Amino acid sequence: MIDKTLASCAAAVADIRDGATVMIGGFGTAGMPDQLIDALIEHGARELTIVNNNAGNGETGLAALIKHKRVRKIVCSFPRQSDSQHFDAAYRAGEVELELVPQGNLAARIHAAGNGLGAIFTPTGYGTELAAGKETREIDGKHYVLEYPIHADVALIKAHRGDRWGNLVYRKTARNFGPLMAMAAKCTIAQVHEIVELGALDPETVVTPGIFVQRVIAVGHKEALA
Amino acid sequence: MIDKTLASCAAAVADIRDGATVMIGGFGTAGMPDQLIDALIEHGARELTIVNNNAGNGETGLAALIKHKRVRKIVCSFPRQSDSQHFDAAYRAGEVELELVPQGNLAARIHAAGNGLGAIFTPTGYGTELAAGKETREIDGKHYVLEYPIHADVALIKAHRGDRWGNLVYRKTARNFGPLMAMAAKCTIAQVHEIVELGALDPETVVTPGIFVQRVIAVGHKEALA
């Protein structure tokens, strides 16, 4: 019997190594796998490259990971926010390297990794400084920039429900990067509100098929969730 | 009020022009939009370029379209089958041009069109005669072939349920190319078993959001469908 569920977030992140590339789901705090990040902080891996849309909000989740000085580099689209103080400080201190990627290129490059593509000609960023030095090409009268896939050693994502085969469904806009990151990482770890019996998820509505997920951990419902 | 539903397949295909590129959903007969194809035959458009996984089975659907000599070119992965007699005859008679595309490249090229990419480096076909003359590149030690998106004027697809905004859900393996083609065509026409009230489709489980669909026609349930 295949059972991808684990009892604790600590067990799920225990083999993440120093220097690993870790994708973290979420758009702001929606879909941010807080408990897994807390476990990662506790675990202690350092010199991480983090792929996320943002660079942390407030004091928890990715912001806490940065605060604890575990992050060497961040690949993201929108680091600077009103509550990104820990990133701001680390960046200004030269402790964290930043690779700024337009959000659509970020999604497309993660998607390309999951799909096994070698590179993609993307329309976004052409003629801007974020494409400086990159290969460009005119195709059918439009200009494109060549962008490479973003792969990861580990993806930490948050889903709504999961089963022991790793099938996942998400909740509202907390879905965001989760399904893409699950496809692009060697090991995808999902924290879910609830683990359900095999077969309880409608096969027509599974968003992330289990093949893309290696570990599932139930962290319980938040009060507000329907 | 926006209402994308139409009363008949005939009305839905009435503006398809001679020489149009028409994507047709389906893998074999699963997901093949038979009623829309029948209407297209009746409508009479000629010199069509058809994009489908196959090149017709038996006497109905795409096979009938070929039999009626409406097809100038087929872009597909698997034309030759035990029941592809109409394609076989037209091809041997030199009446139909064939562009043979590996199935994964077909899916990826359609997907690239829907996503606005200019081209993709794909792993499939490298070193084979289906990549002859195509640009190739070694990226991180692997070899890739440059493939271009496939766009269409029209996509004819079959879904299970739809609403007046064009949101669609599919049924089992009849989903196949439908969601991709809907993204890659200027005008996507979906035949569905049933049109439901707005809101009857769970927003978490819509597979094709209405933005990708221009016309929806109910053709009734087949008996066997649960």
Add this chain to the structure above:
Amino acid sequence: MSGYQRLTREQMAERVARDIPEGAYVNLGIGLPTQVANYLPADKEIFLQSENGLLGMGPAPAKGEEDPDLINAGKQPVTLLTGGCYFHHADSFAMMRGGHLDICVLGAFQVSQHGDLANWSTGAPDAIPAVGGAMDLAIGAKQTYVMMDLLTKTGESKLVADCTYPLTGLRCVSRVYSDLGVFDLGTEGARVVELVEGLSIDELQRLTGLTLAH
């Protein structure tokens, strides 16, 4: 000063809203463009997309009804209309980059008369850069509109011959809605579509330093 009255931000939002037809798929950028939603006619169905994964975005929820899993691109709580749906980021940006959105409304630091857009960075050497979905939105929609005050607080025109701030996209803005008038942009330069009352073309050319067709 001349005897003209600048449009308020609310009036600008109302003006943009008037040009959005029923059935349009629209992305409203963070900040001022978000206010356009307040002026869309209730009797027309217009589809608002938010790049974090929803189509058919509704108004802000009532107090106490906020759901942290249901937010817009500005990370504010929103609602979903009946008939709306959720999707992941790749599908969301497919909508934006694949030419499926009809209209995108963005703010700007500068727009060139030919439609170049600068709205993500002032190029200040000590600033932390952030781009989000701005570059994707700028080049992806069928029509990209900009909504901005025509002049900076110090009186410099934000509609310029050539952008001096870092670019978001090239030749991507087709129309500018400003507090002083509406402009169509293109290879021929800027054309005045309408002006606030009391403002002359001559005065507008003086304020922008541009030759404006009309």
Add this chain to the structure above:
Amino acid sequence: MSGYQRLTREQMAERVARDIPEGAYVNLGIGLPTQVANYLPADKEIFLQSENGLLGMGPAPAKGEEDPDLINAGKQPVTLLTGGCYFHHADSFAMMRGGHLDICVLGAFQVSQHGDLANWSTGAPDAIPAVGGAMDLAIGAKQTYVMMDLLTKTGESKLVADCTYPLTGLRCVSRVYSDLGVFDLGTEGARVVELVEGLSIDELQRLTGLTLAH
């Protein structure tokens, strides 16, 4: 002829099945490889993927229970296991091309000692070509196994120094399961993993015309 007994197709399918571990994600190609499913142990959970959009494929349905919307890549009616799911073609080929499948089992016209595969076309000038998902499967899975009779009906080896038929993929096959033995392939050439009883390496080298490590 020597005193050895070729494996039947059923025995070959059983032999392949024995090497598929619990938890593996597997695509079984059309034709002979499909039979491997009949020999997978019932007490182990192995995930069969079919490229037309399902994971967790179950056995053929009972007579009268066929659903035309639930078929495999060979267009035969199948069932879905509890815990299986459906997806569209892009996601399906992402599984195949993105390195997510552990094992893919294919038939072949020829396999070179270095792992080149020819299984989609005999190159006959009047044949109508068809490739389907063969090229995607060949290069996408972590391990690509081939299952075939070692010799053609006329006695020519299908394990060859270099393929003469049009290629499906380069250096993609890691292992061949044949009616006469099992071979590992790689840059060093073919290595015999096991032989049917009564067959000698010498005889096998004579039949294939290859130098075989063992």
